[in-house]
Amino acid sequence: MATEEGSGENTDIFAARPWVKSYPAGVPKNVDDDAIPTLADLIRDIFERHAGKPAMESFGVRMTYRDVARTADAVSGWLLQQGVGKGDRVALMMPNVMAYVPTLFGTLLAGAVAVGVNPLYTARELVHVLRDSGATVLFVLENFGATVEAALADIESSGGTKPKVVVVSAGDLLGLKGRLIDFVARHVKKIVPASSLPGAIRFAAVLAEGAGAPGARPEIAPSDMAFLQYTGGTTGVAKGAMLTHRNVAANILQSEIWLKTSLQDKPNPVTVSALPLYHIFALLASALVMSRFGACQILIANPRDIKGLVKTLKKRRFNVILVINTLARALLNNPDFRRLDFSGLRLSVAGGMAVQSRVADEWKAATGRPLIEGYGLSETSPVVCLNRADIADFTGAIGYPLPSTEISIRDEAGNVVRAGQKGELCVRGPQVMAGYWRRPDETAKVMTHDGFFRTGDVATMDAHGLVTLVDRLKDMILVSGFNVYPNEVEDVIAAHPAVAEVAVVGRRDEKSGEAVVAYVVSKPDTEVDEAALREHCRKSLTAYKVPREVHFIEAIPKSNVGKILRKDLRLLADGG
CATH class of the missing domain: 3.40.50.12780 (ANL, N-terminal domain)
Incomplete structure (x- = not known):
């Protein structure tokens, strides 16, 4: 640089x-x-201070903080019954459904380590996280059971240890309305693919078994690990960041x-x-x-x-x-x-x-x-x-x-x-x-x-x-020794009235080392071509920052969070 x-x-x-x-x-x-507490102490304080207030709402159904506390305690009690406790990793492979937060809080109260998993992962990506983290329990939304089935088969075939699976539904904790939501998802919209997960337990059974479970909660220290937070993988293989309480x-x-x-x-x-x-x-x-x-x-x-x-x-x-x-x-x-x-x-x-x-x-x-x-x-x-x-x-x-x-x-x-x-x-x-x-x-x-x-x-x-x-730093493009920052170029291109989205990357170039390449999604019912966008850029950018190439595509590749996957675009730009 x-x-x-x-x-x-x-x-x-x-x-x-x-x-x-x-x-x-x-x-x-x-x-x-x-005065920095453990997360377990902090969560207990939240439950006590806000007990009667609404904590979450999903599909029009609400839970109070008291409800969340009761559910989290049941999850915590069940985990401890399974021998899962301090330092053990528990993976959560769910979108924002009602069961997520109580499961997260229950995991932390048990002294276990929460491992957040993107539910849109492929089986290969899931295998990497499960193997790397050594998760002993996996909570998964039933919609993604087929991915888990494929991942566990891969782990088993290589002699690895499979985690115990808890299957969650979008309707869990939503009462009668939840049953209707699950019926529609499974039989009308058919967004729950068939899967076979022998030995798996339903979330409702976890709550029933864990409710009122006896046993002392573990002593948790501020230095104990609370999360194994995997990096987004937008620039390479995801690594687990160890975040303590x-x-x-x-x-x-x-x-x-x-x-x-x-x-x-x-x-x-x-x-x-x-x-x-x-x-x-x-x-x-x-x-x-x-x-x-x-x-x-x-x-x-x-x-x-x-x-x-x-x-x-x-x-x-x-x-x-x-x-x-x-x-x-x-x-x-x-x-x-x-x-x-x-x-x-x-x-x-x-x-x-x-x-x-x-x-x-x-x-x-x-x-x-x-x-x-x-x-x-x-x-x-x-x-x-x-x-x-x-x-x-x-x-x-x-x-x-x-x-x-x-x-x-x-x-x-x-x-x-x-x-x-x-x-x-x-x-x-x-x-x-x-x-x-x-x-x-x-x-x-x-x-x-x-x-x-x-x-x-x-x-x-x-x-x-x-x-x-x-x-x-990894996204910076070096053009004939000059630094080009994609964010700057993207900001200029995004200001064009015909542009809906844009992502800029560098590709290998024999003469300049790297060349600036832009991938653009046009707005519906608008007309713009490469020459027009390059001319637009020349008004605000010095010559070496102007994209050498502009490609029009239907969608910019993104992670489930919405981050642009520049590594995918770099492969595309380099002909990979």
Whole structure:
């Protein structure tokens, strides 16, 4: 990565933590390290403080926090009966159905380690996570039973140990309405493929067997592992980030004190949980931070069904919504979304990927509220930086480091750069992972000698501590020695009125080393060609940043969370 002159000078800017002066009133520069609880203690506190409040809503059916506590205790009791306890891994392969949060909380209360699994994984991908994590129990939505069947056959054929399977349905915990939902899913819509899982147990049986189970709960320490959070795999094979109770609890407290003034007059805010809870962003923000506020989560099992999502939002005035750029754009493309009642909206928090300025402008125009962009990773539990909740407009930056968080921005030689210069964003704080599961070599690669985690992201920080993300270091394109950041090119192309979506990658090139390639999805009933888009880019980009090629495709490949899979596009660009 190219750096600018003088990068080794003025290295005390980050040590001085200038961002603290920009904190909202009442936000301390540090969280009390001695007051960081275990997640088990934190969950119990949530149950006690908000017992009678609605905690979750799915298909119009609600559960109170008292209901969630009772269900979580049954899951915890059943796990302990099975001999699953402290340190054992429990995999959760479900979308946002009612059973997810109680199962998650029950796993943590039993002292076990929660392993979130993308339910859209192929059998091969599932085998990797199950083998790598050594999960002893797998909770899976019945819709994905066929994938589990194939994965377990692979594990068995290679002499591996299969986890015990618990089969969950979308209608579990929804009473009589749940039975109707399951009947329609199985026999009308036929979205539950046949599968054979000998020895599997239904979720209802788990609750019946675990209810009132005797036995002492394990003693849990803050240093014990709580989550094995697999990286998204957008740039390679997924690795398991070991997140301790202290890591995640610290990040909950950091986020809570940052956002509390925005929700202090809402004793039971309503939050839209459309992003999947197995993903670290929604896991932390929806399932944990919002629960601290006594929020009722509107669970969306299929966020790709935008029409269905908007129909659900029509029925409930909501106060908080979490989005990533692709979800925000999809919502804005739906005319009914723009007609929703946004009078109760307090927070629109964006993360997971860079937000395009055009999307942010349209969001503010439609909802009356700015997108509050933050930044984090699986390895940082996840939140590192967040914009102030009281901003009037989208900033284009990822915000300020949260309390107790230190950052430094360094060049490729490890030297700290000046304020305003580009470099790799490095993080140190209580939310930084304990390391990669069973991969000390990979852990060593991402940790500096002085204990900072190397994020692999390129960023800048101004003199006031405001951090702006430039791009992924691995996604950076090197054209004849010049750095090209895909986010910048994508932002320009996305501003063209005929463009619905865009992704930019680099491909190998004999003359320039790499060439910029853009993949574009056009808006319906519009006309634009490669020459027009290249000319559009020339108005805002220097010559070497203008895409050498523009390809029009029907859909941009994305992960289930909605992140663009640039590795797939790079293979396509290179003819793979």
